[in-house]
Amino acid sequence: MKTDHPIVKERIYPRQDTRVIIPAKVNSIRTRNLYLRPLELADAADLFEFRSRQDVADWLWSKIPHRNIQETEAYIRKKIFTTPDASGALGRQFTFAMISGTDPTQKVIGAVGINGLAPSPSIGYGIHPDFWGKGFVSEAVAGVVDAWKLPRKEPESESELSSGPEKLFAACNKANIGSVKVLQKNGFEIINEAHLEGDTVVSFALMRPST
Numbered sequence: 001m002k003t004d005h006p007i008v009k010e011r012i013y014p015r016q017d018t019r020v021i022i023p024a025k026v027n028s029i030r031t032r033n034l035y036l037r038p039l040e041l042a043d044a045a046d047l048f049e050f051r052s053r054q055d056v057a058d059w060l061w062s063k064i065p066h067r068n069i070q071e072t073e074a075y076i077r078k079k080i081f082t083t084p085d086a087s088g089a090l091g092r093q094f095t096f097a098m099i100s101g102t103d104p105t106q107k108v109i110g111a112v113g114i115n116g117l118a119p120s121p122s123i124g125y126g127i128h129p130d131f132w133g134k135g136f137v138s139e140a141v142a143g144v145v146d147a148w149k150l151p152r153k154e155p156e157s158e159s160e161l162s163s164g165p166e167k168l169f170a171a172c173n174k175a176n177i178g179s180v181k182v183l184q185k186n187g188f189e190i191i192n193e194a195h196l197e198g199d200t201v202v203s204f205a206l207m208r209p210s211t
């Protein structure tokens, strides 16, 4: 779920100090059925094919589908973190284009990645309806969670020391059964429920897998 909605930022995700150090060049990920490579602006046309659909937008905030490719390009640009990682680096990102591992045309059928670093890292995803229910997003989330085992800065301040193990967060519409299942299958646990624009938003947390 996107994190730039002010209510989402303030109420859905708790604050967590940024300790992750994101490489300037993020590696691609291979899972059983998928090839996940860093998302590029040039992927906008493929992403627009599903971001422009109402049956996809129904599960997002806002529920307005993208009207043109420029809106999809703006969405891709927003995946660049606006807050620094723990090394102080700006302009990093950790979002991947989802491609079937057997598709010679390399068409982008979905996107998955870390929405932002503040107030805490959260994972987001979406896939073209032609590919719903094939286990792809469950598999993609597992790949990204595993790749999120990046170097971390040692805790320095009292607050960092007392904050406990680092977590990865997620949130989705409670009625989005597929998304709830994707998260639960990947070990995310429900931590909160809130109301947003007539929906019940469930937030989830996953302890960062140990490196």
Ligand SMILES: CC(C)(COP(=O)(O)OP(=O)(O)OC[C@H]1O[C@@H](n2cnc3c(N)ncnc32)[C@H](O)[C@@H]1OP(=O)(O)O)[C@@H](O)C(=O)NCCC(=O)NCCS
Binding pocket: 001, 055, 056, 059, 060, 125, 126, 127, 128, 131, 132, 133, 134, 135, 136, 137, 138, 139, 171, 172, 173, 176, 177, 178, 179, 181, 182, 185
């Ligand atoms: C929600 C979404 C990400 C699920 O992706 P997916 O690749 O279809 O999910 P998976 O195939 O990995 O399914 C995971 C589980 O959910 C179930 N599931 C998937 N879609 C479902 C649906 N619409 N209704 C009920 N169950 C569903 C699957 O059967 C599977 O269950 P199982 O493990 O018991 O067999 C995808 O439907 C999507 O992109 N929707 C539009 C955008 C969106 O909702 N993004 C997430 C916002 S938080």
